[in-house]
């Protein structure tokens with residue numbers, strides 16, 4: 001499967017809205033730099049950053065010299081390549097809400113209609129429609145234009161549809177790239193490779209063999225400088241609607257007939273539609289909301305969510321969510337899928353744990369009584385690995401079984417710099433491959449499952465339970481999973 005190659009791209013203009021923002025500085029610009037180092041950015045391509053901040057190109061480049069540089073590891077930095085890269089970068093101050101301010105962009109892009117043109121919207125979703133209107137009214141959309149939008153797309157299904165309607169009025173669906181950067185992570189694509197490149201998993205990948213699935217995206221960071229955005233969003237919209245559901249659908253989908261974008265997306269959407277709705281009291285019984293309070297890590301104390309200056313001190317926004325979901329299909333009937341995400345949790349850990357059923361009848365004594373059956377653990381962060389827990393006979397003159405791990409660590413296997421998820425996605429936007437992007441109906445189906453959960457939280461005034469920063473979330477999350485006689489994998 002070759003979802004990305006170092007093929008030469010056509011020259012492009014990459015217009016980065018939100019060029020001074022957190023995501024641009026930490027991920028997008030470093031990703032473009034790394035692709036330049038790989039020789040992938042054609043000469044005569046340009047990265048044109050915009051934001052309201054008043055500075056010129058020289059000022060922006062010098063800002064990148066300090067702010068972006070600190071997000072590039074010294075071992076991966078090459079001063080000559082960096083200098084060449086900066087020569088590709090330009091800046092225009094632009095307030096996206098002011099139609100007049102698109103004028104300099106019009107001048108800059110004039111005469112380059114034959115180039116691939118990417119409008120990358122790294123701004124709050126509330127500005128997506130304004131930018132779409134702005135570039136349309138300024139006559140900037142060409143045949144070779146593409147628009148890439150950050151998640152979350154909207155705040156709910158209705159607002160997502162509104163944005164999508166506006167986008168569809170001026171772009172064709174094959175020009176629209178809805179980003180979920182989890183799809184750019186190597187291990188997520190490896191999940192596809194694992195499932196559909198190896199025949200032996202398929203007979204096991206079903207309710208007859210799988211007991212439960214746990215997907216955790218735990219972060220040790222808090223909301224940092226993004227409090228104002230985050231408080232309007234919360235973990236359900238920020239992480240569950242997109243990243244967690246994307247991991248779930250890739251894990252649960254039927255084999256697509258090919259790796260073509262629509263073949264893959266057709267299968268993904270079937271899973272989203274098969275998710276059993278969680279509404280009303282069902283949503284309350286099958287979900288947990290949490291909000292972190294002050295706590296500590298090895299490095300010292302950290303403040304609570306409400307201690308942030310840009311967050312109202314009576315905020316009831318959740319920074320943690322756990323959900324018990326089920327998929328109504330032949331393959332998955334009866335298998336609980338536990339989803340969990342949170343900020344300021346014990347460690348940065350992203351993993352998918354597949355717990356297989358116990359042996360039907362045990363003939364061996366085991367140290368743990370087979371309490372934890374065979375497990376497949378696909379770890380995305382901090383390290384990327386695939387581990388399989390199996391039972392073997394412990395050495396000795398008795399027959400005692402003991403669990404051990406078959407361990408595949410991708411760092412050992414590949415021994416090269418791990419790409420930032422965005423590197424792949426940005427190149428795919430430029431080359432025009434939509435496989436790793438969400439189609440409109442996928443986004444709508446994800447919101448259709450999420451909205452009733454949020455509505456139930458409001459209806460029942462289901463407030464977040466507090467948890468101490470540096471822990472695995474509120475106790476209610478353990479209670480949720482223990483109803484099925486299970487516990488979270490926290491090894």
Ligand SMILES: NC(=O)C1=CN([C@@H]2O[C@H](COP(=O)(O)OP(=O)(O)OC[C@H]3O[C@@H](n4cnc5c(N)ncnc54)[C@H](OP(=O)(O)O)[C@@H]3O)[C@@H](O)[C@H]2O)C=CC1
Nearest residue numbers: 018019020021022023051052053095096122123124150151
């Ligand atoms: N940060 C992250 O880790 C992630 C973010 N995202 C998504 O990416 C998007 C951007 O997030 P993030 O970078 O964190 O946000 P930031 O708040 O850090 O950045 C927002 C950017 O938008 C610009 N901006 C705001 N208002 C206007 C305006 N009226 N006209 C022009 N530019 C404007 C700001 O610059 P200025 O104030 O100078 O105008 C800034 O460059 C969001 O949709 C978010 O959900 C997705 C995944 C991860």
Ligand SMILES: O=C1O[C@H](COP(=O)(O)O)[C@@H](O)[C@H](O)[C@H]1O
Nearest residue numbers: 151181217219238239243350381
């Ligand atoms: O989309 C988002 O993702 C990040 C976590 O991404 P990761 O690649 O570091 O796992 C999260 O911090 C942020 O709140 C959210 O918007």
